[in-house]
Amino acid sequence: MLSLGSGGAKSTKPSFVSYVTPEEIKSEKDPPKQEKHPDLLPGEVEFCSANPILKYTQDDLSQRGVFGTLFCTNFRVTFISDEKPQEKTDKTFKNKLYGENDIPLMCVDHIYGVYDEKRKLITGGLVKNKYPSKMIIHCKDLRVFQFSLTFSKEEDAKKIFQGIAHHCLEEKSLKCVFAFSYMGTPSPEMQWKQETVMFDSPEDWTQEMKRTKANCRLVTENENFELSQRLPKYFVIPLTIGDLFSYQGKGLPIWCWSHYSGCALFKASFPPVTQEDGDFQKHLDTMINAVAHNHLYSVKTEDLSESLPNIQDIQQSYNKFKQFFLIENSTDFWLSDVKWFSSLESSGWLDIIRQCLQKAVEVVECLEKDNTNVLITEEEGTDLCCVISSLAQIMLDPYYRTLMGFQSLVQKEWVAGCHAFLDRCNHLHQKDKEYHSPVFLLFLECVWQLVHQHSPAFQFSETYLTVLSDSVHVPVFSTFLFNSSHHRESVMKAESPLAQSGPLSCPTVWDWSVQFDSKAQNFFFNPLYLEKVKHDRAVRKPHKPKHQRNLSLPSTAFKTPPKKGFFKDETDSLKKMLRVKRLSRWRGSPDAPTATTREFFESWQHRPLDYHGLLLPCLDGPAVHIWMQRYLRWIPEVYILGGGSVAVMTKLMELLSQVQDLKRVLEQRDSSQAAKLDHRPYFQHRLLSFDSSGRLSSSFPFAYTCYRSFKPIIPTGLMQSLMVTDSLASQEDEASSVVSFV
């Protein structure tokens, strides 16, 4: 570490730049150094580099930093320090694709340039004129990098700045994404990927229908995307849908999941609007009828575009929210700490999370309590529909709370379900902002709330969710690169002959071995997970009448009046039902959860908690939290050295590994019995045993090296925080100084 402006006594680097070039200095003092280069991934190409570049350390205002070389490749921006790499305390959680000084190009969110003390957002136009003295990069995984460009040769600095700005900010074509150059060899550890159901074959869908005892129809007519390019390759619809081609690929109710009672959840895009009004209504009726037919002729419909914020609202809210975590220095940190809660509230992000979970609970209530079919709709049917249907399924079906189940769910609803990842994530830096929105992140946020509230119900950890949210911006995985099944297939087909080694080697994100070795993958598992005991394997008991379950509830607080438009009670006349059906569309402001869902939650809360049964989130203000691990992990001011949940987790993992060791010992002894293989990998956490955990920081396993000293972080500017102006503050400490009580 070198400090600037302090005389530069230890420094061999210049503290100003104009008179001598770094080249001269090097030749003078240092023996010609071995040029350092990044270890390139297969298929990675270096574009440009500059040296010396000063990378500021993030943790204070002293403007200290490390000198090194900055590179830009077709995959990342990377900084290589001139200093010898420090011995890292722990490399257990090393990402194989990129390290702490690497920024995948796709992960760059914004670049700021500092010109004469003024900070300017870099857009395409600015690039050509001048290069800034300092470049600040904000990443989508919330890291912040600051580089000083004043020490390297002018043309180098200019080149690297323009190179980075060009490759990170300019609109580009999909073919330029690194995934299409990446030549990573598929790893032998493909086991996980194979266990994740990809929903790219008719068998996967048939199997899922069988698992949930669905009584629907598998559509294979879109195998070659003849029905529509916006529809999945395979999908499932209600039995009564007739001529598929009349739908023009729009307004088809697509099956998501079936409740054991027989009712099911469907999602749909809006019917085509080009038709006349009458046709539109007719179409709507057929759609609703078909869904209603699925079970007991009852249906509830919900237009999500009416009751939830739209994707632009989501985008705007997140943009505000993330700013609170992109901290450039300590002063900023303590200043923003003052109005922390009201700032959070003003972003509205937590409120959007709450609204989504609320809506999902309403869907769950219909399926679980009323046994009504549910149809959710929105314009495209692939944004909020995915969020709500996936959340409802996680709450209802414990299978989706296992790691494989969750991955299969993402495949089913999002990947095979044609969520427009490419547009929403803005991987190609399109200028048209209309289509960008962190919808998938919003979903992960909601899942995190569930994981946070009901940790023992989930096999995966919050670290898994954090890593998944990061992986969206690693331009290697086919999972997040396309807008639909058709898009994926056509691009993959077109690109494959170009790659010399036959088919395009573009792994899915579920092949975690691409990023992490098996030891690191252990962090994906939640040591608190309560595994299901074998004997009550019967997850779904279709024969068990529903009212029996209600009887087991204490009857007092939960007797709810029959709801209006509650279909099953009126099974006499089909026409009558159809009339009521339209009445039963949900109404209700998104802000105030309806009284009935409150009751639904409370009655659920009164039941003994079953982590393998229905799971509902508490949505009261104090229960909705910030995903601390994701958002605070790079901010040294909030690192808790020797603390945080890592302290508990490591201990639990240690305990579990002991249990597993014991099991192994037992198995070895009973060698006559064929050792049954556990699906879960063994926990091998002895490496981070407790001598180290006392010094691990709360941001582990993400940022280990940032904070090495064992010093407290003393806040600055405290008084600004609390100006109590009322008269109480100046009142005497002892109001009645002598109170006789002796």
Add this chain to the structure above:
Amino acid sequence: DRSSGTRVSDTELRVYKDPSKGELPLLPEEHVQDSAKDVTYICPFIGPVRGSLSVTNYRLFFRCTDREPVFGLDLPLGVLSRVEKIGAATSRGDVSYGLACKDMRNLRFVHKEPEDSLKKSVFEVLMKFAFPVSNNMSLFAFEYKQVFPENGWKVYDPLAEYKRQGLPNESWRISKVNDHYELCDSYPAALVVPVTITDEELRRVSSFRAKGRIPVLSWIHPESQAAVVRASQPMVGQNGRRCKEDEKLLQAIMDANAQSHKMFIFDARPSVNAAANKMKGGGYESEDAYQNAELVFLDIHNIHVMRESLRKLKEVVYPNIEDSHWLSNLESTHWLEHIKLILAGALRIADKVESGKTSVVVHCSDGWDRTPQLTSLALIMLDSHYRTIRGFQILLEKEWLSFGHRFQQRVGHGDKNHTDADRSPIFLQFIDCVWQMTRQFPAAFEFNEYFLITILDHLYSCLFGTFLCNSEQQRLKEEVPKHTVSLWSFVNSQLEEFVNPLYVGYPSHVLFPTVGIRHLQLWVTYYIRWNPRMRPQEPVHQRYKELLAKRAELQKRVEELQREAANRTASSSSERAGSPTRSITPVQTFV
């Protein structure tokens, strides 16, 4: 059977699984004073419930009769701060009563007035027994005669605690100058002072420090010999009075630590308030008089600001929470900002002692509110002993009780004067800070959250003698240890309830918490515990207990296996191939 009535700390309404057991559980010497049928409790969460109400000399017990399952309210009268009739009787003769509680809830009952105007209503009886001090009666703690296996009054022995710290030593002595509380009536009898200062000099210092609370040692660093010293403000006044004995004392404190030629004086107050105190004869140490000392103000506000902040917090969380404005409402109470300032102050003290190896003097105005908050938090950061269950009890006995935090005044035990400006949630705030630290360091504390909540519940309950009176001298005079039971008798007789199963006693570990608001949380399981929606699915301590059991079972298995392995190797030493070479570390237990 549980002898404490407040076992049901996390639900407002206790559910009786077996209706026949909805009987009133009476403690030894507890007697029913009055009861009434047909009382309606207006529950803010589930609406009005009818039932019967009993008042004893210790508790209020409401049992609902019109609902299945049967449930009720069971609270010690000590938590009541105010009982009042609301409005006049309705045409049907119904009268409303409002009960404001010290533990973040308000209760409302509706009751028909007795037709016989001579007969007292059950609520009038309630008022009498809720405020025994105002009615010239004794607190229930003086009647309660439960016997526990352990005597909690023996937990704290000052000389043993100082001995643990290596005191007395060549620089510090234990003075008997306050043996009869003549030097300072709010200080303990045993005081640790520098050897170079005579008792006579201490007497002169006492006239210079507010309420005679002279600088004395609280804690000494085992390696660097840097000391944490506590005091009250110097009586500098507007004329800048000086006291050469006081200056000598502070110099002696600095000299006792050879590692540093400097010292820090932490004044807990905002500098404005410290300066304003000069008008009333108080003030702060001037740099002229105390040359090697650096004065730092910690900007913590006074008891009135804290009381107001908690009042606002109660408004925001009870009974209903406005979800869409929850965060800004929380911010407007400033409660967490006060917590942040206190933690930040303690952190700076601990940092100077640990990293700077410097001695520190901590004071506020009188040295019995903000000062114990700061010193005890700093001590928890510095000394792992205070993070154990018994160590924490010693810390409370020492820094809070023996050094005269005015519990009687701040809590107002049995006193009906609810508007008393001397009441303030100073101790609650300290426990909140401790809770924040247990959140940040979940494996560093031997006790669990339930332990902290139990302490707070019995701060108000008046069941135990621990938190009665204002000082050590008063407690001796009232013979509190003789006539009452200590809270620690109860706690230490069932330790397993309070143990944190994840505890790893890092012995020489200093804890530096993060004080950013981003890492502070509202203590929902305490402040909002009456709201059934915020109730954790499994009470936390229940989960802890399960974990403990699981671990014990594991340990048993480990031991069995090790024994078996040992037997095997003993019986067939020739056959070594299959046996595990690596020994499995036995799981430690911390009970």
